[in-house]
Amino acid sequence: MDFDFSAILLGLTVVFGVVWGLDRLFFHKQRKAKAEATRAEVREPVIVDWSRSLFPVVLVVLLLRSFVAEPFRIPSGSMMPTLDVGDFILVNKFAYGLRMPAFNNKFLSLGEPKRGDVVVFRFPGYLCEEDGKLVRSGDQSCADPHAPVPSQNWIKRVIGMPGDRVEMRGDQLLVNGEPVAADLIGPYEGDPKRQESRLMLEMGATVWNEHLPNGQGGVVNHLTARMPNYATPPPLPNARVPLVVPQGCYLAMGDNRYNSTDSRWWGCLPEQNLAGKAFLIWLNFYDFKRIGSIIH
Template sequence: MEFDFSAILLALTVLFGVVWGLDRLFFYKKRKARLDATGSEYVDPVAVDWARSLFPVVLVVLLLRSFVAEPFRIPSGSMMPTLDVGDFILVNKFAYGLRMPAFNTKFLDLGEPKRGDVVVFRFPGYLCRRPDGSLIRVGGDEGNGSPAVGSEQSCPSTMLPVQNQNWIKRVIGLPGDTLEVQGSDLLVNGKPVQADEIGPFVGNPQRDEDRLMLDMGATVWTEHLVREDGKVVNHTIARMPAYTTPNSIPNPVVPSKVPPGCYLVMGDNRNNSTDSRWWGCLPEKNLAGKAFMIWMSWKGWGTGGVDFHRIGRIIH
């Protein structure tokens, strides 16, 4: 099961608050009066003392993580070269509205994602077709590589529950947009998305993710994604056609036109990303926030350690 730190923080906040509050309402005065009558120094019971001390600390952490910024760690190479495995990022939790901790229910709308935003979200599950033709969301894991072409890998079982996982991708299509994806060719609303080749991918062959890209002859490109307001988002992507051929859009479960309340997202590592090409659109209700900065980058013992050059980098 996915470790849900927000749910644990919420539970601890409620627990400490209830223990401290009930004690102050029903037990504190009597206990203090009894100790004063005997001339003893007043001391809270251990459980109450812990609750009183920890409640404000846990509450502040919960509020900061839920409504201001939350840290995440990048676990896979699907966003390389923009985000590397071992990058620790900060996510703006109020960019698209405020949501209830743990439940993710929006109670204040502050905006919507823009084309080119890097977003963190709760994995919605693969969009799979039942024998009767209806579609259903089913579970799956974010691996180092994309699933093979075909429903056998992307839809292993229509009974598999969706796991509670946080994923990160780039928004390519907004509600109402028309997308066409064929290999490395990407068209948004009928206009090709331009990209300029920078050169071969350069990495550390001692790291698994880098070695895969080096073995597959990955190249790095600057992609120019045009936003709805005409602003161009310039960001890096990786291509390695020798590794795998992702699903095209449209396909049997992903239409070319993005439905209302949904977004099409893709990883910057275009041939090694399990994204909307496999599992369909990202529902707006699954959004967690907008990634905006790398605050730490750990490459691992013996394979780079702390990468100080990446610390403080703004995510585009």
Template sequence: MEFDFSAILLGLTVLFGVVWGLDRLFLYQKRKARLEAAGEEYSDPMPVDWSRSLFPVVLVVLLLRSFVAEPFRIPSGSMMPTLDVGDFILVNKFAYGLRMPAFNNKLVDLGEPQRGDVVVFRFPGYLCQDGDTLVRSGDMSCNDPHAPVPAQNWIKRVIGLPGDSIEVHGAELWVNGQRVNAEEIGPYVGNPQRSVDQIMLNMGATVWTEHLGKVNHMIARMPAYTTPNSIPNDRVPSKVPPGCYLVMGDNRYDSLDSRWWGCMPEQNLAGKAFLIWMSWKGWGTGGVDFSRIGTVIH
């Protein structure tokens, strides 16, 4: 079941505010006078009392999540080794502009993503052929091009800006004709009791330092695992269109990203990931990983 927590917070804020406001405008004075005349102690009806108490709390949470920082949990290994399954991260919501809660319309422009940024965004959907046109679909197989796109937040690294020429072959990346350099650090080291680590260990994953513009970050390579799509391909051109970004996971052979579903529209941006505030590896497979707490995301 998909649900939008920001939409729920917005709805509750409006509900509590309307109940409390309408009561104070039209019912409060009459109710107070009636109780005083009867010699009874005044108290708000339960719905009004709850609305009055919860409205400021929900409003503050909504404002903090919408305009300051929002927590997310990493559910998959597509950003390993930078972000691990079970990492809890904070996302800067004003890095690229202030947006309307739930609707995501930009209210104030404060900047644009830079190459190498780790961004959270609303998944735009898979590119599927519908007659002579490409459409966005929630069906990865494209058997149903008009399947609704699930309301999911994804996290990837920006590799291509609007107007860039991007080529990707395996883990090799070219930006505007220049090969992005990377140096091997060594074999991936993980806990074989965790399924996500076991796959990487069995496939002989190696860890590299990639130099993507001004950002030096780690990536994982395991060509024995799968053969990812290249860019350009029949649905994703090498030229990044205006108002769009190409994004990829740092786990280059195990990431469902722009190589499959094309560019990420600017309007889908949620914010920039900047900090790991908690890391939970699971019962019996590490528990809390204190070494990752407080790690700044590059």
């Protein structure tokens, strides 16, 4: 989605609030006095009536979406099998601190991501080289390094923290020199009538239970998919991703390891791009059994 719904909500809140506020300050008393003098009913202009009615509604929605929980819809299969296309999820907006609506600048720090967290973030853009420097571009091919980065919300899993050494050798993920263990569950089973599932079935996808250390003495057990017949993703480190994750950044990858455009292509995820932590599937029209599932 290339438009910022939070910015739209913020704009509507400001417009409705200004119209209603100016009317109360400069025009409401005059209308009321005139109506009392003629013993008529006080009638507000349509735009004022709409602003008065909608301002509190839009304000509450803006506050809830910005500081409590925001709904998102999963648009692609990059997080399968953990998240399926069509999952409607809720994102905890205060898990990593409170940010200003639309501008996304943090004004209150409440925590930082951990390894294994499923995070929603503003797409930072692809890393392209220009005059010996890396710049962010909306063009994956980097033919146009100055292509604007679309305003999109993406979702991936945090694999590397600032200062971590992250390597990917084939299917083997290593964090700080230690191989991340994963157990084979079996072949991927999905509905061949659905495009995303059909691709995974055709590519011989297998499902694994990965045990990712969270950096705090625990382990995040989550599902990943491997597709040996699909195009091989870039290894780690590579030209865009150094061995050590830079400060103020995170390394993020999709659980569908072969079919995910993630940090392996566009580098680290800047901290200021974080939107929140995904925690719940609240709706799925294709599979009602997924409703209410906690996201791990």
